[in-house]
Amino acid sequence: TVPLIVVLASRTGWLATLLGVLLLLPYLYRFGTKIRFWGWLIAVIAGLVLASAMLNNVNPDGDSLAARKANLDSAREYTFPQTLDMLIEKPFTGYGYGNFESAYTLYTARQHLLNHN
Known part of the structure; x- marks a missing residue:
């Protein structure tokens, strides 16, 4: 599902994912095992690196996905x-x-x- 959040480029999905991770990591730090917390943290960091690479990937039109989503000239x-x-x-x-x-x-x-x- 994480690749879908990046590929679909839903800003609401990005915001919900960020909020979910920000709420989940402190919970795992306090109540989970250290291995589980570090596994989640490494997965989140790897996901952010992969997402930034996908967002900055330039398509044949010459602009990146991030640039297209930042443009608010729409209905x-x-x-x-x-x-x-x-x-x-x-x-x-x-x-x-x-x-x-x-x-x-x-x-x-x-x-x-x-x-x-």
Whole structure:
């Protein structure tokens, strides 16, 4: 599963893995055997070295996977501010389970109607 986290380049997966390792290593240090702790630590370090090699590997287009994931020019640039406005508009009740897509479309259309920019 670790290669999948690197290959899929999911920033959320990276963050969850980092958080999991940061929570697991102190637990192993305190309650696990020394061999188990050092085995995990060596595996984590080896994984980081392998991941950095894979991330810095340049593809035929000339840019690395890390450079492509660091580029935030995507639909998120427009979606996140709109979603934050929707959260501010209905902070407690929200728009209901499964209704976000249609509510987002209507909210965006209404915002474009009100703001001609």
